[in-house]
Structure formats: structure tokens, C-alpha cells
Amino acid sequence: MTLEILAEEGDEATLDRATELFQERYPNVSFNITLRAFDDYMVVAPGIIQSNDPPDLAHGNQGYTIDGLLVQAALILPLDEYSDVYGWEQALGSGTLDQYRFNDTGTDFGKGRLWGISAVAEFVGVYYNKEKFTAMGGELPSTFEDFEALLAKAKDAGELPIQLGNAEGWPALHVYGMVQAAYRPASEIRDWVFGEPGSTVVTDTELQAVDTFVGWKDAGYFTEGVNGIAWDDSVASFINGEGVFLIGGNWNTAALEEGMGENVGYFAMPVGPSGVVGGTAALALPWHISSNTEHPDLAAAFIALMMDPDFASELAAVGRVPAQESNVEITGLLAEVAAGAAEVIADDGITLYADWTTDTMFNTLTAKTQELLGGQIDGPQYLADVQADWEAFFSE
Amino acid sequence: MSKMVRRPSLLGRRTLDCRREAPTATPRRRSLLGRRTLGGSQPIAFLYLLPAFAFFVAFAVIPLGQSVFISFFEWNGITDRHFIGFENYLTVLTEPKIREALQHSLVLILFYAVLPISIALVIVGLLVRVRIRGQAFYRSVLFMPTILPLTVVAVAWRWIYAPDGPLNRALDIVGLDSISRAWLGDFTFALPALGLVGTWVTFGLVFVLFVAGVQKIPREQYEAARIDGAGIVREFFSVTLPALRREITVALILTITAALRNFDVVFVTTRGGPGTTTEVPSVFIFRSVFQTRMVGLGAAIGVVLMLELLIVNMTVLWYRRRGEVDS
Numbered sequence: 001m002t003l004e005i006l007a008e009e010g011d012e013a014t015l016d017r018a019t020e021l022f023q024e025r026y027p028n029v030s031f032n033i034t035l036r037a038f039d040d041y042m043v044v045a046p047g048i049i050q051s052n053d054p055p056d057l058a059h060g061n062q063g064y065t066i067d068g069l070l071v072q073a074a075l076i077l078p079l080d081e082y083s084d085v086y087g088w089e090q091a092l093g094s095g096t097l098d099q100y101r102f103n104d105t106g107t108d109f110g111k112g113r114l115w116g117i118s119a120v121a122e123f124v125g126v127y128y129n130k131e132k133f134t135a136m137g138g139e140l141p142s143t144f145e146d147f148e149a150l151l152a153k154a155k156d157a158g159e160l161p162i163q164l165g166n167a168e169g170w171p172a173l174h175v176y177g178m179v180q181a182a183y184r185p186a187s188e189i190r191d192w193v194f195g196e197p198g199s200t201v202v203t204d205t206e207l208q209a210v211d212t213f214v215g216w217k218d219a220g221y222f223t224e225g226v227n228g229i230a231w232d233d234s235v236a237s238f239i240n241g242e243g244v245f246l247i248g249g250n251w252n253t254a255a256l257e258e259g260m261g262e263n264v265g266y267f268a269m270p271v272g273p274s275g276v277v278g279g280t281a282a283l284a285l286p287w288h289i290s291s292n293t294e295h296p297d298l299a300a301a302f303i304a305l306m307m308d309p310d311f312a313s314e315l316a317a318v319g320r321v322p323a324q325e326s327n328v329e330i331t332g333l334l335a336e337v338a339a340g341a342a343e344v345i346a347d348d349g350i351t352l353y354a355d356w357t358t359d360t361m362f363n364t365l366t367a368k369t370q371e372l373l374g375g376q377i378d379g380p381q382y383l384a385d386v387q388a389d390w391e392a393f394f395s396e
Numbered sequence: 397m398s399k400m401v402r403r404p405s406l407l408g409r410r411t412l413d414c415r416r417e418a419p420t421a422t423p424r425r426r427s428l429l430g431r432r433t434l435g436g437s438q439p440i441a442f443l444y445l446l447p448a449f450a451f452f453v454a455f456a457v458i459p460l461g462q463s464v465f466i467s468f469f470e471w472n473g474i475t476d477r478h479f480i481g482f483e484n485y486l487t488v489l490t491e492p493k494i495r496e497a498l499q500h501s502l503v504l505i506l507f508y509a510v511l512p513i514s515i516a517l518v519i520v521g522l523l524v525r526v527r528i529r530g531q532a533f534y535r536s537v538l539f540m541p542t543i544l545p546l547t548v549v550a551v552a553w554r555w556i557y558a559p560d561g562p563l564n565r566a567l568d569i570v571g572l573d574s575i576s577r578a579w580l581g582d583f584t585f586a587l588p589a590l591g592l593v594g595t596w597v598t599f600g601l602v603f604v605l606f607v608a609g610v611q612k613i614p615r616e617q618y619e620a621a622r623i624d625g626a627g628i629v630r631e632f633f634s635v636t637l638p639a640l641r642r643e644i645t646v647a648l649i650l651t652i653t654a655a656l657r658n659f660d661v662v663f664v665t666t667r668g669g670p671g672t673t674t675e676v677p678s679v680f681i682f683r684s685v686f687q688t689r690m691v692g693l694g695a696a697i698g699v700v701l702m703l704e705l706l707i708v709n710m711t712v713l714w715y716r717r718r719g720e721v722d723s
Contacts, residue, residue, distance in 0.1 A: 043686040050474055065689055073474045167581060169669055225559040227670040228581020233558070359688045370670040374583050 001295060002030045003302060006048055006055035008285055009035040010251065013318035014120075018306050021314070025305075029298065042066060049075050049290060056293040057302065059285040060116055062099045063356030064109060067286065071115055072106030076288040078113040082300040088117055088307055091324045092283070096345075098194065099352060100286050109356070110194030116286025119307045120315060121323040123268070123281040123341045124174045127246040127256055129238070130263050132159055136244070144182040144272030148212075151221050154244040161221040163243025165234025169366025172226065172373055173354065175247045176213050177280030181351050182272025183209040189278075189351040195358075195394045201383045205273070210372070210379035217373055227370050250337045254319040257333040264333060268340035271347075278349025281341070283323050358393035361386075460702075467695035473685065477692070484696035494697060497675040498704070500587060501656050504676070505708075507591025508655030512599040513647055517640070520606040521632040524618065535607065538600040546597070550664035553593045554580065557665075580666050586674050593661050598654060602647045609643035610636060645716045649709050656705050677701045 007015060012035055019031045034055070036044065042061060046069055049058050060067045060076070070076045079100075083089050089097060103112035126147075128138075136157040141147040154161040166172040180189065183205045192199040216222060223229060223243070231248075238246040239259035246256075247269075256264050269279050287306070289299045305311060312322035316330045321338050330338050344350060355362035364386060372382045467484050471477035488494050528534070541549060556563050557579035564576035579589045613635065621631045659678035662668065668675040677697055684694030 046474055046689075065687065069472055069474055069689060072472075075474075167669065168667065223559075225578025225581050228557070228559060228578025228586075230554070359690075362687065363683060367669065367671050370581075371583075374581075374670050376583055376671055 001028060001298060002032055003057060003295065003299060004055040005031060005033045006045060006058040007033060007035050008041045008059045009037050011035075011059070011285075014306065014315060014320060017314045017318065018302070018311070021311070022302055022305055026298075026301075046070065046075075049288075054290045054292050056290055056295060056299045058288050058290065060288045061285055062116075062282065062353070064106075064359045067100070067115060067288075068102055068106040068109060070106070070288060071102045071104070075291055076115055077291050077293075077296055078115055079117055079289065079300070079303075080114050082304070083114055083117070086300075086304045086307060089114075091307070091309070093345075095348070096283065096323070096350065098190075099282055099356075108195075110190075116288050117303060117307065118284040118286050119311065119323050120284035121250070121281065121321045121341050121345075122284050123250045123321065123337070123344060124177060124248060124279055125250060125266055125268050125337065125340045126178070127238070127248065127252070128265050128267070129241065129244055129260070130265050132241075132244045133265070138244075140267060141270045143270050147270055151216065151245075152219070155220060160223060160243045161245060162216070162223070163234050163238040163246045164222045164226050165229030165231045165237075166226045166370060166373060167228060167230045169370050170355070170362075171231045171234070171248070172222075172369045173365050174249065174280050176209070176369060177351060177354065178247055178269040179213045179216075180206065180209045181274060181276075181278030181280070181349060182269060183212070183274055185274050186276060186278040186347075186349045186351045189354075192390070193352045193354060193357050195390075197394075200387055200390075202380075202387050206383060207379055208273075210382055214372060214379060222373070227374055250321050250341070253321075253333055253337050266333060266336040266340055268343045276347040276349045277343045278347065278351055279344060280353060281344055281350045282352050284320075358389055360393070361389055364389040463695045463698050466692055467699050469692045471691045472689040473691045474689075480692070484693045485700070487693055488696050488700050493672060493675065494677070494680060496672060497677050497680050498700075500674065501658070501676050501701075501704075503587060504591055504594060504655040504658055505652055507588070508594035508598050508658070509648055509651035511591075511595045512602045512651065513644065515595075516599060516603040516606050516647075517632075517637070517644075519603065520610055520640075521628070521636055523607070524610060524631070524636060525628055531607075535604055539604050540600060541597045542601040544597075546660035547664050549593065549597055550661045553596075553661075554665045557589055581670050583670055583673050586666055586670060590661055590665060590674055593665075594655060594658065598651045602651065605643045605647050606640055609640045613639045641716060641719060645712060648712045652708055652712070653705060656701060656708070 005015065015031075015033055019033070023029060023031075041059065042065075045058060045060070046066065048054065049070060050073065054075070060070055079088075083097075097114055097117070098110045100114055100116040101110055101112050102108065102115055132154075136153055136159065138150055138153065139146075141150055151161040162175070164171060164175060184203075188199070192201060217226070223234060223237075234243075235246065235248070235252060235255060236259075237243065239256065246252075250266075253266075268277050271277050287303050289296055289303075293299055306315075309324060309326045309328075312324070312326035313328040315322045316328055316334060316338070319334060321334065321341055322328065323341075325342070355365055358364075368377070368382055368385050371377045372379070377385070466477075468479060468481060469477040470480045470483070523531075555561050558564075559576075559578040563579065564573075567573060567576040577585070580586050582589075617635050617639075618631065621635050626634060657678055658676055659682070662674055662676050662679050663682070666674045668679050678701070681694045681697050681701075684690045684697065
């Protein structure tokens with residue numbers, strides 16, 4: 001038997017290990033894996049999954065544009081029964097799995113049956129340059145206020161507080177997500193992402209978050225010319241010693257550790273007025289089983305292997321953060337990243353990715369965040385424009 | 397006068413070569429054409445056209461027809477489509493973001509077509525008078541941007557425009573550090589900055605076209621103009637410019653097309669940002685079809701863009717025809 005897999009290339013190393021272990025258990029199974037880079041993947045995957053010869057297993061992406069489409073077209077199988085059998089819901093928590101739920105017509109996100117699953121956590125957090133941090137007399141912050149004080153301290157020390165390149169529009173969105181979670185309860189933000197009636201970003205607390213974020217820019221806490229610098233270039237600059245902090249996703253861990261060795265640390269954004277440690281975070285791209293597969297149980301067994309607590313050490317070994325608790329010994333920077341993720345999970349502070357909210361929200365948020373940082377629009381306008389996208393989508 | 401005779405321009409000498417070939421070449425070609433009039437007598441001629449025509453139909457006509465067809469539907473590319481008539485076109489014409497993108501493409505015409513053609517004309521006008529050693533070398537260098545893949549061009553320019561890139565360094569050195577900035581992240585300068593990339597790309601092509609055109613101008617025309625006492629400006633407007641009318645038309649059509657369908661440079665550098673300041677129709681089509689999955693809307697933008705291209709290019713052709721009738 002052969003399992004055909006279509007995957008986003010970030011999981012290449014994970015799949016190498018998983019297929020090897022699976023074949024130890026089931027020697028008669030072979031794999032045929034196709035990998036694509038993220039941007040490319042999101043463009044071609046729905047078409048390939050819809051084709052006459054679809055892969056048995058494929059990645060999707062949370063939200064309406066990929067997962068909603070796959071559910072609507074009945075191209076993937078619900079996984080609830082497998083979740084019961086393998087205990088995924090108990091392992092990750094029911095609320096955590098909402099991001100993989102849709103109603104059967106793919107029109108209501110966050111509710112209904114479970115259509116995908118992943119064992120990997122993708123958290124945005126704060127990386128810091130340990131040498132600079134110590135030199136300016138910094139101490140690990142325990143509140144959001146502490147963190148803001150550190151930014152001021154870094155600026156006074158003549159350092160660039162936050163290294164940020166926002167040419168793509170989404171990197172600053174991740175930074176904003178941390179500020180947002182410091183002010184607003186995570187559950188409110190999740191409701192907004194899932195389109196709960198009456199949800200809005202036009203609130204006083206949200207405006208406080210926006211004002212704080214813009215205040216950071218006005219105080220010169222971000223890289224000069226932030227909208228003209230590509231994210232990858234800003235990561236390279238951070239590695240080369242420009243900037244005390246880098247706020248980014250944990251998928252940057254391997255590159256940062258390789259470039260900076262022991263000089264880089266990580267913490268979750270400490271607690272702010274919202275009262276919980278929160279931030280932009282979610283599980284990784286979901287695995288889906290094709291509704292046209294001849295081996296659904298085999299495909300599920302393969303997913304189960306990747307979901308197994310025993311596999312967590314393999315995930316950590318390839319630099320991915322396991323989403324569930326395990327006794328795995330993790331070392332180096334990844335240990336700090338995993339500890340930060342655990343803090344957020346313990347506080348129920350996951351706020352998901354705002355761009356999942358509607359089919360056009362990614363473009364709206366990236367453009368509006370650039371305009372906010374460029375001084376083209378003010379805080380209230382920013383929130384009104386973002387909410388307008390939300391209203392337009394959910395009023396239909 | 398004697399000075400000029402002693403120092404004939406390089407261009408002038410080349411035209412002599414052309415003239416020597418002309419008497420033999422022209423009659424032969426004419427007689428060939430005369431015997432092989434198309435149609436009637438030799439229908440087999442159409443058979444030779446068939447392969448190219450088949451390709452044209454398969455890769456241009458059919459996809460075009462499909463695009464037009466799809467543009468009348470609401471479709472996510474996967475599930476069933478719904479016929480919605482002209483609604484997508486209404487969106488194209490009324491949605492401010494799409495109109496903004498169409499306007500940007502008009503600004504790009506300035507940089508991709510008007511600017512390079514103007515510069516090339518000035519230089520060609522000077523070249524007629526001045527002799528430059530190693531012209532072939534310069535021509536190859538200037539033509540380079542045209543043959544480079546646009547993604548490579550875009551990556552290179554992204555670096556040039558970067559906050560600590562060569563452009564800003566140069567400005568700092570000459571004391572203009574007050575105007576140095578992250579060019580591609582600037583709400584005012586991002587679009588012109590991308591436009592200048594286009595100027596750089598199309599200039600070589602336009603220039604080579606014009607140099608070739610100038611070489612066909614009989615040297616006597618220049619001599620006659622000079623004997624009549626024409627200065628360099630008069631010579632340019634009375635001899636060079638009218639003779640280059642065909643080349644200018646070709647250059648306009650090629651560069652305007654490049655400007656309107658611009659995708660690579662924007663996608664690699666700004667993706668339409670900052671904000672929506674460099675949004676162009678082709679990036680919008682990509683987004684509609686592959687990101688927001690409004691395939692019908694993407695097709696409608698494509699059709700409108702094609703019509704825009706047709707109208708602009710037909711205007712260019714019509715203007716040229718009118719010019720020929722006048723003269």
C-alpha cells in the first residue's frame with residue numbers, strides 16, 4: 001500500500017521521521033510525498049486535492065479560504081471518530097481544536113465537526129539578544145508594563161528596541177497581536193475570529209492596544225523605514241546584532257539559534273491589563289484526509305503517529321514545538337520557546353491568527369497595518385476599516 | 397562643412413552599406429511576393445499557417461474565451477459556479493481598490509513607455525552627431541535589462557532601494573541624507589520607485605530599436621539638412637523623428653503592454669504595499685483567483701485589463717496611421 005502525501009515543506013523533516021517510524025511498524029506501507037513552499041502550496045493545493053488522483057493526506061490551512069473551501073466541496077473527511085479513538089481532543093483540549101472545526105457546508109468556522117488536526121504549536125513570542133539585554137541591565141519582564149519599560153530602556157541605551165521588517169504587512173500584524181492580547185481577553189479575540197455575532201474590534205480596550213502599538217512606532221521602537229524592509233532581512237539584521245527584541249513566530253527558532261547560538265533567548269509576552277498571558281498563536285497547518293482515499297484508516301493511523309506524545313521528542317528534534325504536554329526533554333532555545341507556549345496554553349491565551357477571519361481579511365489587515373505604521377490612518381480609522389471587512393463578510 | 401565630411405558619423409557609414417545591398421534585394425523579394433499571392437491559386441499556403449494557428453487557438457483564443465465565460469460567474473474555483481451576469485464587471489468598475497489599481501497601471505505607462513522613449517530619442521538624436529567608440533558594447537550593456545528575468549531585476553532593485561541599500565548610501569555620501577528613506581515602504585515614492593525599475597528595463601529595448609531605425613535613414617537626408625543650415629534640434633525634428641515613426645509605434649506598443657501587465661516586479665518587491673499604493677491589476681487578479689478565491693472577479697479584471705490594453709494600443713496605431721496619411 002502506498003500513502004500519497006501532499007505537504008507544505010515546513011514539515012519535510014517531520015515527515016522524514018514519521019514515515020520511517022511508521023514503516024518500522026507497517027513495513028508493507030510505502031510513501032509518496034510531494035512538498036511545496038507555503039505560498040505555492042496555498043495556491044495549488046485545493047486544485048490538487050480536487051483532482052481525479054488526490055493525495056490521501058494533505059495539509060490545509062485554517063479559515064475560509066482553504067479549509068472552508070475543502071469542507072464545502074466535500075473533499076475531506078471529518079475526523080471526529082478518529083479523534084475519539086486516538087484521544088486527540090483530550091490531549092489538546094476541546095477549545096484548542098475549534099480552529100479545525102467547520103459546519104458541514106464550510107460556512108461557519110470554529111463550530112461543528114473536526115476536519116483536521118496537527119500536533120505542532122505555532123506561537124508568536126519575543127526573542128531577545130541576550131548580550132544586549134544584559135548590557136543594558138535588563139531583567140526578564142513579568143508584566144507587559146515591565147516589557148514597555150524595557151523598550152524605553154533599550155532606546156535610552158542607544159539600541160534599536162524592536163527589530164521589525166514589515167514589507168509584507170503581516171510581520172507587524174504579529175507584533176500588534178501581542179499588544180492586543182495584553183489588553184483584550186483572548187476569548188473575545190477568538191470570538192471575533194470565529195465570527196460570533198456582535199463581535200467587534202471597535203472597543204475602547206482595543207483602541208488602547210492600537211494606541212500603544214502606534215506609540216511604540218512614534219517612540220522609535222521599531223526599525224526605521226519599517227514598511228520598506230522585508231521580514232527575512234530584518235531577521236538577518238537581528239542575527240547580526242541589530243535590535244534587542246524580535247517579535248516573531250516560533251518557526252524562526254532554528255534560524256535564530258543557528259545564527260546566534262546561545263546569544264538568543266525567548267519569552268512569551270508577559271501579562272497585561274487583560275489578565276492572561278496571551279498572544280497570536282495557533283496549531284500548525286492541519287492534516288486532512290481526502291474523501292476519495294482508499295485507505296482512510298491507514299491515513300488516520302499515520303496522523304495518529306505524529307500526534308502521539310512519544311513523537312513529541314521527534315518534533316522537538318526537528319525544531320518544532322509539540323502542542324501537547326509530554327515528558328520530552330527539550331534543550332536549547334526551543335526549550336524556552338516551548339516553556340513560553342506552555343504559559344500561554346495554561347492561561348488559555350491563544351488568540352489565533354486574525355487573518356483567518358474572512359476571505360479578504362489577510363489583505364485588509366496587511367494593508368491597514370502598513371497604513372497605520374506609515375501614519376496614513378489613525379487608530380480609530382484602522383479599527384473601523386478592519387471591522388468593515390468583518391461586517392461585510394458576516395452580513396452576507 | 398568640410399569638418400563634417402571629414403568626420404562622418406558611424407551611423408552615416410552604416411547606411412551606405414545598406415544602400416549597396418538594396419538594389420539587388422528589393423526587386424527579387426518583390427517578384428517572389430508577386431508570384432505567391434495568397435489564396436485562390438495556392439490554398440496549400442494555408443496549410444503552412446495551420447500549426448501556428450493551432451497553437452494560437454489552443455493557447456490564446458480558447459483561454460481568452462474561457463476567461464470571458466468565467467467572468468460572468470461567481471465561482472471559488474472548486475465548487476459549483478453561479479451565473480451572475482455583469483455583476484463582476486460592476487464590481488471592477490465601482491470597487492475603489494480595483495479602480496485605484498487600474499489608475500496605478502496608467503501611472504506606470506508614464507515610467508515604462510513615455511520616459512524611456514523620451515530619453516532614448518534624445519540620446520539617439522545626439523548619436524547622429526557624435527561618434528562614440530565601442531557602440532556595440534554599450535548597446536549590449538543597455539539591452540541587458542531587457543533579457544534579464546524580471547524577478548531577478550526585482551530582487552536587485554529591492555536591494556538598491558533598501559534602507560541601507562546603495563541608493564541611500566550614495567545619497568548619504570553626497571550629503572542628501574535628509575531625503576534617503578525606505579523607498580519601497582514610502583507611501584509617496586513606492587510607485588514611482590517601481591516605475592523607474594520599469595524605465596530601466598524597457599530603456600534598452602527602446603534604445604536598440606531606435607538606433608537600428610536611425611541607421612536606415614539615408615545619410616543624404618542629414619547632409620541636405622545640414623547644407624540647409626539645420627541645427628541639431630531642427631535636424632532631430634525634421635529628419636530623425638519622422639523617420640523613426642514606425643520604431644516609436646513598436647516601442648510604444650511593447651512598453652505599454654509591459655506596463656499594464658506588470659506583475660513580477662510588484663509581486664517580488666512590494667506585493668501592492670505599503671497600504672495599497674502599488675496595487676496593480678495583475679496582482680489583483682492573482683489575489684482574486686488564488687487567495688480570496690473569487691475566480692469570476694479575477695477573470696473580469698483580466699478582461700477589463702485586456703480591453704484597456706487594446707484601446708490604448710489601438711489609439712497608438714490609429715494615431716500613427718493618421719500621421720502617415722498627413723505626411
